[in-house]
Amino acid sequence: MKLLRIAAMLLPILFSAGPAFAGPGDAGHGHTSFSAGEPGNPKKPFRVVEVTMHEGNGKMGYTPPNLSVKRGEQIKFVITNSGELKHEFILANEKDNLKHAEVMKKYPEMEHDDPNAKNLEPKAKSEILWRFSKRGTFEYACLIPGHREAGMTGKITVK
Numbered sequence: 001m002k003l004l005r006i007a008a009m010l011l012p013i014l015f016s017a018g019p020a021f022a023g024p025g026d027a028g029h030g031h032t033s034f035s036a037g038e039p040g041n042p043k044k045p046f047r048v049v050e051v052t053m054h055e056g057n058g059k060m061g062y063t064p065p066n067l068s069v070k071r072g073e074q075i076k077f078v079i080t081n082s083g084e085l086k087h088e089f090i091l092a093n094e095k096d097n098l099k100h101a102e103v104m105k106k107y108p109e110m111e112h113d114d115p116n117a118k119n120l121e122p123k124a125k126s127e128i129l130w131r132f133s134k135r136g137t138f139e140y141a142c143l144i145p146g147h148r149e150a151g152m153t154g155k156i157t158v159k
């Protein structure tokens with residue numbers, strides 16, 4: 001928990017440190033807005049999508065590896081880590097996730113517990129309720145160094 005608090009304090013600093021991380025209107029890690037939509041409203045209808053994280057044979061990934069969503073739809077991701085390693089689920093557009101991955105190379109111990117991001121210990125379960133308010137292509141990815149590269153991304157298409 002202490003680590004989390006440190007990370008939370010560090011992040012705004014990291015993201016305001018250089019032009020690479022904080023363009024005007026780009027929320028970066030400030031979480032005032034999210035690239036993939038917005039946190040869901042539990043009082044409104046949602047569709048449940050079960051996501052499993054796994055690794056083996058030098059590969060890592062999510063099941064399902066892609067998802068199609070209607071604009072405005074709410075999805076409750078019920079996420080299970082069925083692997084032997086810690087993994088994360090970070091919902092954003094690819095650009096934001098790639099930027100974030102660069103930061104995580106420097107701070108691999110970064111923890112996430114945000115409306116759009118969860119860290120899961122092996123065998124752990126978590127949930128994210130999300131409203132896909134924007135059209136476009138988004139992804140869920142694990143930004144622990146090496147994991148995205150090994151295949152830990154899932155593509156979301158919002159039409």
Ligand SMILES: [Cu+2]
Pocket residue numbers: 060086087088142143144147148152
């Ligand atoms: Cu991972």
